[in-house]
Amino acid sequence: MTIEPKTILEAVATREATIVKTLADLVSFPSIVMSDPRQSGPGERECQLYLKDRLERLGFITDLWEPDGPALLAKYAGRAGAHPGRTFEGRPNLGGVLKGSGGGRSLMLTGHIDVVPPGATEHWTTDPFVPTLEAGMLRGRGTVDMKGGVACMLMAIETLRELGMKLKGDVVFTTVVDEEIGGMGSLAMVDRGYRADAGIMTEPTANRVAPLCRGILWGRIIIDGIGGHAELAVKSWDQGGPVDAIWLCRQILDGIDILNRRWATDPRKNHPLMGLSNQVLVTQIKAGEHPSSMAGRAEIIVDVQYLPSEHDEHNLGGHVKREVEAHLARLCAADPYLAAHPARIEWILDADCAEVPSDHPLVTTMQSAASSAGLSPVLTGFGAHSDIGLPTTLGGTPTINFGPGDPSQAHQPNERVAVADLVACTQALALTIADWCR
Missing domain, CATH: 3.30.70.360 (Alpha-Beta Plaits)
Known part of the structure; x- marks a missing residue:
């Protein structure tokens, strides 16, 4: 079933309130990464359970698991993402697969749900885990890095499902922990077997297509x-x-x-x-x-x-x-x-890091979708580290960065993202999924 891009764009725009509500729900879970990687953050499991329920309602086959840190270290010692002292009790990874009808390209949407600590409360104008909508901006820890991107991933798929679009290729959805302290969650995700023909990690790039990171x-x-x-x-x-x-x-x-x-x-x-x-x-x-x-x-x-x-x-x-x-x-x-x-x-x-060639089909598909959503198709680099290296080099899933929010807001007090950026990102992701997996 083919749906016109204009229909997808309009359908996402009408769901603005739901996009904001989804991100607000995610921010309300204080999924703080702890400095001691043997401890779980107070909201990591709860955040993943919320996403698991949302995915299952969309027809995903889901998988919630606590990685075995010592076993991963023994298997991948000396490789990217393999760090000593990691345990994952209370801090699970989440994976899900929405099966296509067959014959189409698969796409993985991936991100992390752990956030850095908010820092001194007096530096915030509101509680960092009570999301606040003000002047077209949603404020709270993780709105930019990177629950905003995770909300857009989820809402892009949900919009296509509500439109009744049938995809030939599989859509893979993964959210991991541990990204903010080294990436062993992504290592566990790749080791678990999650891969696709290509992938998008929705780290904040100000809605620019970024095929490499440091x-x-x-x-x-x-x-x-x-x-x-x-x-x-x-x-x-x-x-x-x-x-x-x-x-x-x-x-x-x-x-x-x-x-x-x-x-x-x-x-x-x-x-x-x-x-x-x-x-x-x-x-x-x-x-x-x-x-x-x-x-x-x-x-x-x-x-x-x-x-x-x-x-x-x-x-x-x-x-x-x-x-x-x-x-x-x-x-x-x-x-x-x-x-x-x-x-x-x-x-x-x-x-580690990775680079996907600028002429890769996913890059050009994403650029076309960005243009249709009113965004710049000009490529950029993601100046910080992101986890695209592990799925790209170890998992064989060429993965790019594309997500909402000003990256300079990451880790800042009063972290905030524009609602318009969330809508535009969701539109571009939905168009990419519809084109890539058709």
Whole structure:
């Protein structure tokens, strides 16, 4: 059964209130990812159960399961998404399949339901888990990252079902946990066998088609000084005196700035679809033990970006790790104390990335759908990390990013998405499903 694009666009537009209500329902579940990955967030299971019920009402065959973290680690050690210390009790993944009549291409719609903690409540004008609609914007934790996209996925399918459209290809729907701390939920999803001819991950791209994302490395740079009294004249370190780790920390930070300036003009660190070059981002600093003592130790947490073209043999950032390590060694060699007591880096996480060719049929189909929904068809890159690498490189499902919301709103207090963006995203997704799976 063929339905005209105009009919689909109008049908989605008339469901604006239901789209908003669906997202508000999702936001009301405080599905916070915990810093200890052995603990479940207070609303992760409940959020997935809500989606499971909605999918079953649409005719999906559903699958709610708690992944086996240790077994996944043993199977995929050294690969993307395989992280130690993960357990999934109380934090299930959800998968579903809506079977087509046969002979059509399958499409996977995927996203995550875990959200970062809201932070200080005084930074919010309203309760972050009480969704608030104001001036055409829905505010609440996860409205952008990325329950807005999940709501659009669900409503696109629901609209087509209500229109009576019969699809030849299967529609696969997956929502995972653990994305905000490394992506083992997506690894479990791919390991479970969820795949399709192509996929869309609805991370926030401001409704732009983004066929690639960056990989990220998290690292802890450890700088050992020698503690001592901060207020007294002291001997030099080679005569038994102290060394201020904060002073050493400044040198390392300056050296990171130098590396970033070099990367800004390095072709390997730039991509035509990315607005910025790769960077080494300093996100945390910890130093000092007492107000009147020189710091005996400092730690710098860094977030290092890399492109799919920089993959090592495991589709990870091994080459970039070695590049950063070599730069750190050169910085240390230039200082007498650090030459004898070099800083070291411990790698915490390596989250992979992927790129789907710009002429891939899903990319062009999605561009056409975006245009029909009044959106820009111009391709962009997703500047942060997303989980598209795992379904693309491990699962064989070429997956792109496309979702509602300004990505700069992600993780912010008073996170909010425009209702108009939700409607336009749902329209573009519905048109893509109807075209791809016909």
